[in-house]
Amino acid sequence: MNTAQTTLQTGPAALRELFARPGAVRIVGAHNPLGARLAERAGFDGVWSSGLEISASQGLPDTDILTMTELHAVAESLASAVGIPVVADCDAGYGNANNVMHMIRRYEAAGIAAVSIEDKRFPKVNSFMSARQELASVAEFCGKLAAAKSVQRDPDLMVIARIEALIAGWGMDEALRRGEAYVEAGADAVLIHAKGSSPEPILEFLHAWRLPTPVVVVPTTYHTVTADELAEAGAKMVIYANQGLRAGINAVTETFETILRDGRSTGVEDRIAPLSTVFDLQGMTQLLADEARFMKQSA
Ligand code: SPV
Ligand code: MG
Numbered sequence: 001m002n003t004a005q006t007t008l009q010t011g012p013a014a015l016r017e018l019f020a021r022p023g024a025v026r027i028v029g030a031h032n033p034l035g036a037r038l039a040e041r042a043g044f045d046g047v048w049s050s051g052l053e054i055s056a057s058q059g060l061p062d063t064d065i066l067t068m069t070e071l072h073a074v075a076e077s078l079a080s081a082v083g084i085p086v087v088a089d090c091d092a093g094y095g096n097a098n099n100v101m102h103m104i105r106r107y108e109a110a111g112i113a114a115v116s117i118e119d120k121r122f123p124k125v126n127s128f129m130s131a132r133q134e135l136a137s138v139a140e141f142c143g144k145l146a147a148a149k150s151v152q153r154d155p156d157l158m159v160i161a162r163i164e165a166l167i168a169g170w171g172m173d174e175a176l177r178r179g180e181a182y183v184e185a186g187a188d189a190v191l192i193h194a195k196g197s198s199p200e201p202i203l204e205f206l207h208a209w210r211l212p213t214p215v216v217v218v219p220t221t222y223h224t225v226t227a228d229e230l231a232e233a234g235a236k237m238v239i240y241a242n243q244g245l246r247a248g249i250n251a252v253t254e255t256f257e258t259i260l261r262d263g264r265s266t267g268v269e270d271r272i273a274p275l276s277t278v279f280d281l282q283g284m285t286q287l288l289a290d291e292a293r294f295m296k297q298s299a
Helices: 012-020 033-042 051-057 068-081 097-109 138-151 172-184 200-208 227-232 243-262 275-281 284-294
Strands: 025-030 046-049 086-089 114-118 158-163 189-192 215-217 237-240
Touching: 012 025, 012 158, 025 033, 025 051, 025 243, 033 046, 033 068, 033 243, 033 275, 046 068, 051 068, 051 243, 068 086, 068 097, 097 114, 097 138, 114 138, 114 189, 138 158, 138 172, 158 172, 172 189, 172 200, 189 200, 200 215, 227 237, 275 284
Parallel strands: 025 046, 025 237, 046 086, 086 114, 114 158, 158 189, 189 215, 215 237
Antiparallel strands: none
């Protein structure tokens, strides 16, 4: 792995190319460049710049508390750290259609391959919280999508319209109706979100979806279904949105508790990454190679 060079396939065209291949594109959530590099090293097709992960990493709720500027800075740092596309979770677009246009210009300039905006009212609340899942009107959200599509420069930049009708309890017909309206307004893909433990509603949506526009899914709570099964049902991209964050919370908690209990770190040493891995992930190995190549001492 070459962590210091970022000249690989990262932008909108690279993601379009992945979408053109058979099977599902699989991406995974991250909240910093180290996490993005772990995603790349594991072999994921891309990185999800997750609003939930970024908010949690700041010790804040996922309710539009962080500003666009802060979330954009993280997304940009992910994109510059890896050679795979970054799909940015842009919540409800940070406001109205004016905010969405500003957002598109900034995310496009940051080298982001796709943005996702959800049809919730601003400020949004994370979909897994039962409180106030308020949907925007179809007209308002279609306006945001059209605004987004009107300002992008690179035609390959994908605008993903995220449907929250199932999350808000408005039902399958409403979810399908909204998805069709969002495609009409210019969406390049729709994301159907759900929060039950069964994949059934998502499979039902995929079955009923008649348009050629690709469908994106997020199997967080309905995790028993495989990416292949979702692809078979018609899903084109699968987002593992927050498993990295949750793995880290448990691993760090166990490590910290063991060190305090034992009075030394010996008991965790075979479970924690060696410093050589840290150096590699942060680009130290590449830096030393670059120094040998470019920083010649005169005799
Ligand atoms: C996120 O990762 O912030 C998402 C996906 O929006 S979820 O939290 O599963 O709603
Ligand atoms: Mg989010």
